[in-house]
Amino acid sequence: MSKRATSQKLTVFIIVWFGQLISLFGSGLTSFALDFWVYQQTQSVTQFSLTALFTTLPGLLISPIAGALVDRWDRRWTMILSDAGSALATLFITIVVFTGTIQVWHIYIASSVISVFNAFQKLSAATTTALLVPKKYLGNASGLVQIGESASELFIPALAGILVLKVQLQGVLLIDFATYFFSLAALLIVKFPKYKTTNSKNTNQEKPGFTSIKSDVIYGWNYIVTRPGLLALLIYFAASNFLVGIVSILIIPMLLAFVSSATVGTILSIAGIGTLVGSLVIGIWGGPKRRVDGILGFGILLGICMVFTGLYPSPQLIAIAVFAGLFCFPFIASCTEVLVLSIVPSDVQGRVFALQGVIAGSSLPLAYMAAGPLADYVFEPLLANDGLLAGSIGRIIGTGAGRGIGFLFIWLGILQILVSFCSFFYRPLQSLDKMAAKENC
Template identity: 65%
Template sequence: MNKYAKILKLRVFIIVCFGQLISLIGSGLTGFALDLWIYQKTGSVTQFALVALFTTLPPILVSPIAGAFVDRWDKRWTMILSDCSAGLATLFIAVLFFTGRVQVWQICVGISVISVCGLFQSLAAAATTSLLIPKKHLGRVSGILQIGESSAGLFIPGLAGILVLTIHIQGVLLIDFASFLFSVLSLLIVRFPKPKTATTTISKNQLGKGSLKTEIIYGWTYITSHPGFLGLLVYFAIINFLVGIVSIMLIPMLLNFVSSATTGSVMSIASLGTFIGSLVMAAWGGPKRLVSGILGFGLLLGICIVLAGLRPYIPIITAAAFFGFFCFPLIGGCSNALLQSKVALDLQGRVFAVQGMITNSSLPLAYLVAGPLADNVFEPLLASGGPLSGNIGIIIGVGAGRGIALLIIVLGILLIMSTIYSYLYTDIRLLENSTE
């Protein structure tokens, strides 16, 4: 590839990424503003959790179909149409607020559409990254992309709160709609280079080409025919399940012994960890053995989770949260770089779709079991006079919130055990030695 072609590809990548970042900020503002409105309007944790469920479940259900379509369609137009559809869904919610007819179920419908559009957009964007960026730089680029996401997460809550007070939720929704238009414009002014399809060296059967049904199934077939990939995705599903419960439990645990202001400070410092981790991934690019990076930072994450529940001592919890969140972009960056470098471009839509379906399918279950586990199982164990108050309670404390802390410790230990087992599983450990 000549120098001019490389510069042109980089220019296209930067323009597209900037447009997507603006859209991400708009969507983040809307998501936080809607969360505030629903909880303040209903006072119901169940309805609050329902919105989270409708955000995560629809993409999981349509992932295999989405992956097949993304592999068939032009990537740029897939992103354009996805952003247009998500923008219209956002405008639909805005109209409901302007007319005063909004209900929670309508928001759930709108969010479902937006989340499915986001799935199509992210799958096309992942494949586009592989098209525009050389393999040796995929790790760094993954880190750079996560810098944008994590930096946006640092200021979105505060900015959304200010905007809701000044221009109300209707104004926030219009800003989000404008951000989608900006993203679409950035895609319209560029042209993607024509991909070199793998059909020159790989048969259509190997690529799962054929009917739509065949292509949908092939994403799963490809994963199951590579035990290392399948094992790694199961490991990610376990991480998501365990961390999903921890993410719900951390704030209630903190609020039992510190103020909401202190809790907010802890979470802000944790978010800073994600930002720093993204910077490190962008500068470093990850280790030469990407699987070692995934499992190494997975082990550190498990240790941090255990430390977070060990004692009701804010400095330790804050440090554990910071380094735990620091691990997320490094695990994600190594994972994305590994898949993008090992999977043929023609297959990436389907493979990333199956990856998302497997790894995210555990999140709804985590949301469903977290509350009952804490309230009905672990909290009574470490209540004053509870069954474990005289032994484990001596170490980690007794009273409100310490049962949640015990649950967090157990989840951290399970993550450590899962990481060790994954390392001992030869197909995962030697995944990078396999051919595509």
């Protein structure tokens, strides 16, 4: 490939990335503001957890079909239509807010619609990276994507809090709606390169019916299950996502039990700094050569951070723990993306990424459904001031509101460490690095 062609493709990647980054900021502001609105209106951890469920489950359910269609469709136009659909769903929420008729179920519906469109958008964006970026730069490109996501995590909590006070929820929604135009403009001014299929049998493009889509989904599933290492990696993420998913839902209720909402925003912003620093490191470095060891090693470190997050009700300790924990995420995400992009042919990537999301993310809805009941009816009562464990474990980690959630975090962290450590000894999983090296030769 000539230097000029490579430079043109990288320019397209940067333009698309920047447009998506602006849209990501807007969506993050809305998500943060709506989550707080639901919790303030209901004062229920279970209702709060349901917002995450409706944000995740519809996208997971549609992903296998979305993956098959993304492999068939023009990926640029798929991203354009997906962003437009999400913008319309945001407009719906904006209208019900302005008219004063907003209900919690409105948020659930809009979140579900956006989740479906995001499934198409993310799969198109992920598979496009391999078309625009040479394989030797995939780690750096993945790091750049992680930088955008971490920057949003860094600034959104504090910025959302300020904007809700200044322009209220209506203003935040209008800002989000406007950011979609940046993403659409970026996609409309560029052209994506064509890609050649490695095997014409992989995609039944000449038969655009349900039967051929079903066949494509089955092909993607068989592609994964016939590669034990790839399947093992996805099962590992399913287990890890369940553990981390519970923590991600309960971290705000735990913090609100003993600090103000302003302090919560500060701690979450510090967490965002951790992700940003990790993204900068992976963007410059490109990641370890042995990607699987990178995933599992940082998985163990993540588990240690989860333990410290629940150990004691200290804002300073929790801030350090979440900083270090989120520092791990860009390394895990980048190593995984580079592995899959290096191993899987371009014309199969949509289906494989989709089923990867379904398998690895299948535990997230379970985590979101389990988080509220575990907190409200099991762990919080155990460490109430007069709870069953108040005189034993409570003497070490404290008692009262939020300490049961902290105790749950400790157990989740221990399980994360064990799952990651045991995965080191599964040989098919370790073989993925050899497969990737062979494909890159």
